[in-house]
Amino acid sequence: MTSLIFARSLTKTYGDFVAVDQINFEVRKGESFGLLGPNGAGKSTIMRMIGATLQRSSGELAVLGKDPEKFGPQIRAHLGVVPQQDNLDSELTVRENLYIYGRYFGLSKKFLTPKIQELLEFAQLEEKRDVKVEALSGGMKRRLTIARALVSEPEILMLDEPTTGLDPQARHILWDRLFRLKEMGVTLLLTTHFMDEAEQLCQRLIVMDKGKIMAEDSPVELIRKYVTKEVLELRFGSDKNSQYVDQLRQKCDRIEQLPDRILLYTNDGETLLTEIVGSGLHPITSLVRRSSLEDVFLRLTGRSLIE
């Protein structure tokens, strides 16, 4: 398969601060690729360098086989960009926003008229077509921004934190739309700090922290490689958690103490819980769950994704 994005030792510095630190990765055609990491990990910086609106400091970068530094407009002609912050024209209507954005790609009115109809249906915004953008809800604006990015039938759809700031229902609607795109074979590149989003949408992802890649694989493989199958979460009350940690440590492979709870990594949560209760410990609450990318991140960096 051909690689649409190719980065080798890609670096971006601002003075002494290294935002992106010599990273390597490749995104192939038809793939949905994710950058997972907390705020400030350098995800948006990478997106802007790929989007040919920010110059790299050093290293190699090829997008659609071209150097973004030399072929900005030519590359951007084939990208669909959904920025972290909506930048729609709030005084224009939904339809007008799609139209003018299509014009920026030099697309004709003849091409755009049916295209806009198709996108309105896709984004479930048909009823809002003649409504000013400022009157839309957050979720609708987000869907419109995605529809807008699709107006030029891009080779790569780039989404920077697509569901940040949305309520759960709006997020699920959005995920459903993105999942459809993925099924249609659109190459997706997305950043997120939500592990469930990464698990649902990404075939392959890199876990980032402080400008560096900590790990790279599919969500399933990352979990298999770095953590156990299940996690047992225990709460003994905020002051008492620490006094039980040493005692619990002997009972499982790995243990993490968070401010409000203790995480015990094991392949069989229920059995472990029975054993703990049997040994005379009585947590206030207990929960057995499947391990997630959140646990992978905690394992790799010792920190939570959302702080």
Add this chain to the structure above:
Amino acid sequence: MKLEVAQREVSRFGALYIVEARFKNMFKWRSAIITAAILNPVLYLLSVGVGIGSLVDAKQGVGGVDGVQYLTFLAPALLASAAIQGAIDEVTFPTLQGFKWAKNFFAMNSTPITGNQIALGVYIAALCRTFLTVVVYWFILLIAGALPTGTAWLAMFVAMLAGGAFASIMLFLTSKVEKEDFFLTAIGRLIIMPLFLFSGTFYPLSSMPLILQPIGWISPLWHATELGRYFTYGHSISGLMIGVHFIFLTSLLALGLKLAFRNFTKRLSK
């Protein structure tokens, strides 16, 4: 394939797509734009032109100011200041909107559109709107009898040149703004208002103390007013000064655009 072709078109006509988008925006404000275009000259003519004019003419006798009626003397200055004000408004707000409020310049720049094209598009759209203002103003001046000569129509282009020169500089300055509140107040009170008052607008620049006259010399409004008076009633200036006024205004326009292009591109890729 279809998009390859489009990309080449964007590199050629990109600025015009921005103009198209700006027109769609302005269209939402059409009644406000048209009302302002008509009301502004009518109010100025009634208050300053007729009100103060009758006072001046009564005191000086007809032809007391530069050999003509006060209203005739004032007309080209009002025309040029209206052009300047209109052009400034139409570059300042979209630019603040684009970089700061809605950040839609960043959306434009995520397409094949470049920073230069955004700057040029905003600028051209502003001048189109200014042209509407100037034409309406000019006809109202004509009806008021303030444009006695056959070359008076050239004052419209002089006014456009003044608006264009001011707008290009403002396009550049606004693209540098981080804290907009202070900026808008400062520009309005510290630059535009003084220039309006000290550019020989209401009386000949020569009747001011010599120490204040340089304000006029650096003001596009003064240069435009001098040229405008030459065309509307034959105000006497030398051929050399006609050249100086034109060169000053066109150089300022070119300089502002050049700086604006550079800063738009720089800010979009920060």
